[in-house]
Amino acid sequence: MSAAPLVGYSSSGSEDEAETEACARPGVGGRHRGQSPLPSQRLPVPDSVLHMFPGTEEGPEDDSAKHGGRVRTFPHERGNWATHVYVPYEAGEDFLELLDALLPHAQTYVPRLVRMEAFHVSLSQSVVLRHHWILPFVQALKDRVASFQRCQKSPRVL
Template identity: 50%
Template sequence: MFSDPDIEYHDDINKHGGRVRSFRHERGNWASYAYAVFHPREEFLEMLEEVMSVARKHGIILNKMEEFHISLSQTVILRHHWINPFVQSIKERLCSVNRFLCVADQLKVYVNKEKTRSFLGLEVVTGHQQLLEIVSEVDKSLQEFNLETFYQNPSFHVSLAWCVGDVTKSFQGACLQELQKVLDEFEDSDLLTRFSAEEICCKCGNKVMSFSLQ
C-alpha cells in the first residue's frame, strides 16, 4: 500500500514555490493530517480568481491552493507502521457521524506557526459545532499514539490561496474589506460557499485514505 519507507528522500524547495517544510523529511516518518473534503464548483474557482486579482492590486501575489479542504488535525509525524492502525482508529470513531452542512463565507487571513506562509481562507460560520465534534474524535486517535492534538478554539476554514512569509499587515484595513466585497457580490456566492461535509480523509505523505460520513 505504501512505498518503501527506507528509500531516501531529497527535498527541493524550488519544486514547491519556495515553501519551507515544517518537518524535515526522515526515512520511515510520514507527515500526516486529517481533513474534511471540499469539492468546489467551477464558478467558485472563477470567484477565487477575481479575489486574487484584487489582491494583486494591493501588492499581494497569491498562489491558488492545489486542493481545498478543512483541516481537522495539525500535521503530525507518523511512523510507517502506525499509519494503517491510526487511520483505522479514526474511521471507527467516525463511522456513525452523519453528513452536515457547512457554510464558509467570511474571508480571513491565517499564518502558520513558523511564520513562513500566509493563507487567505474562508472561515466556517455554519457547521462549526459538528466540526468540533469530529475533531474531538480525531484527537482521541492522536492521543492513542501520543501525538499532538488540534488547536484550542480552532477557526475552521478552507484555505484558498497562499504566499511566502507573514503578510497579515498587508491585508489589514481596506484590502480585506474589498476582497470580502468581491466575494459577497459575486453571482451565486451564497451557493458557492456552502457545501455538504460528506468525506473525511487522512493524508500520509503522498498517500490519501478516505471514508464517507453517513
C-alpha cells in the first residue's frame, strides 16, 4: 500500500531562494505573476465609519431617573440581559393608604425613595443571562412552576 505525499516540497535550489526573497521585499522584483506589491501601511479608517455608532463604546447612559429611580447593581455589558423572577402584585386601597402614610417618613432617611406605579414580589435576585439563554431559562422556569396551584386573590374580611 503506497501513500501519496500530503505536501509537495519544491527543491531547495538557489533559484527558489532568490525568487522567495524578491517576492518578500516589495519594490524589489515584487511583481510575481501579475501581483502588485503589498502596501507598507494600512489606509486610515474614515471618520464617517469611526463615528457611525456614537456612544456604543461607553455603553448606555445609566440615568436612574429614566427607570423609576432604580439603580443598577452591576455594570451593563453588551449582550447581557438583567433578569429576575417576580409575581405581580395588585395593590389594594389599604396598601396604597399605608404606603402614602409611610413614604414621607422613609424619605427622611432615604430622600430618593419614590412611589412606584406597579408592584411585585421578587422571587429571585437579578441575574445576568446571555441572549441565547433566555428562552431555555423561561422554558425551564415554566416547567418548574407548572405543578404549583394558582393562587386566587380572596376578599379580605375585616
